[in-house]
Amino acid sequence: MLKFVLRPLSSSAWHGHDIKCGDEVVRKCYFRVAGWLADHMENSATHGIYTTRCTICKSPQDRLGDLQKYPLHDAQQYWEWVDKSDTESLHMSGVKYIMNALWTLRDVMSRELVRSDILHTILLGNLQHLLDWIKGFLDSHNRLSAFDSIWSSMAPYPMSYVPQKSYRLLSQISGKEMRSILIIVLGVFTAFLHWKTNTPRPTAGQEQDFRKAITCMLYLIDFALLSQYRSHTDSTIGYMQEYLQQFHKTKDVFLKY
Numbered sequence: 001m002l003k004f005v006l007r008p009l010s011s012s013a014w015h016g017h018d019i020k021c022g023d024e025v026v027r028k029c030y031f032r033v034a035g036w037l038a039d040h041m042e043n044s045a046t047h048g049i050y051t052t053r054c055t056i057c058k059s060p061q062d063r064l065g066d067l068q069k070y071p072l073h074d075a076q077q078y079w080e081w082v083d084k085s086d087t088e089s090l091h092m093s094g095v096k097y098i099m100n101a102l103w104t105l106r107d108v109m110s111r112e113l114v115r116s117d118i119l120h121t122i123l124l125g126n127l128q129h130l131l132d133w134i135k136g137f138l139d140s141h142n143r144l145s146a147f148d149s150i151w152s153s154m155a156p157y158p159m160s161y162v163p164q165k166s167y168r169l170l171s172q173i174s175g176k177e178m179r180s181i182l183i184i185v186l187g188v189f190t191a192f193l194h195w196k197t198n199t200p201r202p203t204a205g206q207e208q209d210f211r212k213a214i215t216c217m218l219y220l221i222d223f224a225l226l227s228q229y230r231s232h233t234d235s236t237i238g239y240m241q242e243y244l245q246q247f248h249k250t251k252d253v254f255l256k257y
Contacts, residue, residue: 002046002101002102003101003104005101006033006101006102006104006105009031009032009033009105014106016028016029016030017029017030017031032105032107032108033102033105033108033113034113035113035114035115036102036113036114036115037115037117037120038114038120039120039121039124039125040055040120040125043055043114046102047073047100047102047110047111047114048078048095048096048098048100049073049094049095049096050094050095050096052094053094054070055073055111055114056072056073056111056114057069057070057071057072057073057111058070058071058072058073058093058094061094065248066248067244067245067248072109072111073093073095073110073111075100075102075103075109075110075111076103078090078093078095078100078103079099079103081095082097082098082099085097118227118228119175119178122182122224122227122228123175123178123179123182123224124175124178126220126223126224127178127181127182127224128178130185130217130220130221130254131181131185133254133255134147134167134185134189134213134217134254135167135168136254137213137253137254141202141206141209141210142200143192143202144167144168146192147167147188147189147192148166148167148168149192150188150191150192151166151167151188152166152167154184154188182221182224182225183225185217185221186214186217186218186221189213189214189217190214193207193210193214209253212250212253213253213254215250216247216250216251216253216254219243219244219246219247219250220243220247222239222243223240223243223244223247226239226240226243227240
């Protein structure tokens with residue numbers, strides 16, 4: 001099906017089309033696929049990559065997310081392996097034994113088509129993981145009720161999100177709600193440490209974990225907020241790289257719960 005859909009682009013990429021431009025001059029035009037917007041599961045299916053592998057590079061399964069550089073996927077090599085029925089080499093590279101339609105596009109590397117987007121990567125990806133981590137973290141410290149009290153008591157404010165459900169009941173969340181939660185969740189998490197409830201005071205060890213968790217959330221949320229800028233400079237990209245590195249250094253405080 002995908003090969004059928006992309007056939008006109010494959011044809012025009014090689015032979016081009018005569019297009020009359022705005023100045024009435026007919027020019028030979030060549031169409032290209034510039035980007036492929038999808039989440040990880042969709043990219044894996046489209047590019048014929050195992051879901052446990054990166055769709056861009058040959059990172060080992062146990063090294064995903066470690067910010068190291070690995071060799072990039074080579075579509076031309078995969079084409080040759082499929083043509084030779086070399087299933088073993090394909091399996092070792094995490095590639096399925098199929099003749100991928102994206103490999104037929106002229107002057108296009110399939111790994112370069114993958115484009116991340118705010119909804120799939122930041123909101124439904126990183127933020128959703130963070131919300132799950134917070135729930136497990138609070139539950140293990142017997143602080144979920146105290147967090148819910150603050151979460152549910154937020155007053156309306158222009159351009160802000162007022163939660164309609166308690167935190168523990170959040171399941172299906174829209175993109176609009178995710179963007180609003182991204183702005184308020186760090187404040188709520190920080191405030192609950194000082195919320196006077198019937199919950200026993202945290203121990204010294206718990207307070208240390210709480211501070212680490214706040215720091216970890218700060219890096220991830222700042223990264224997510226910066227990613228939504230309409231344009232970037234070397235400075236903003238540098239900030240994002242720094243926040244991401246610091247997040248990876250501090251995320252263990254959540255992962256152990």
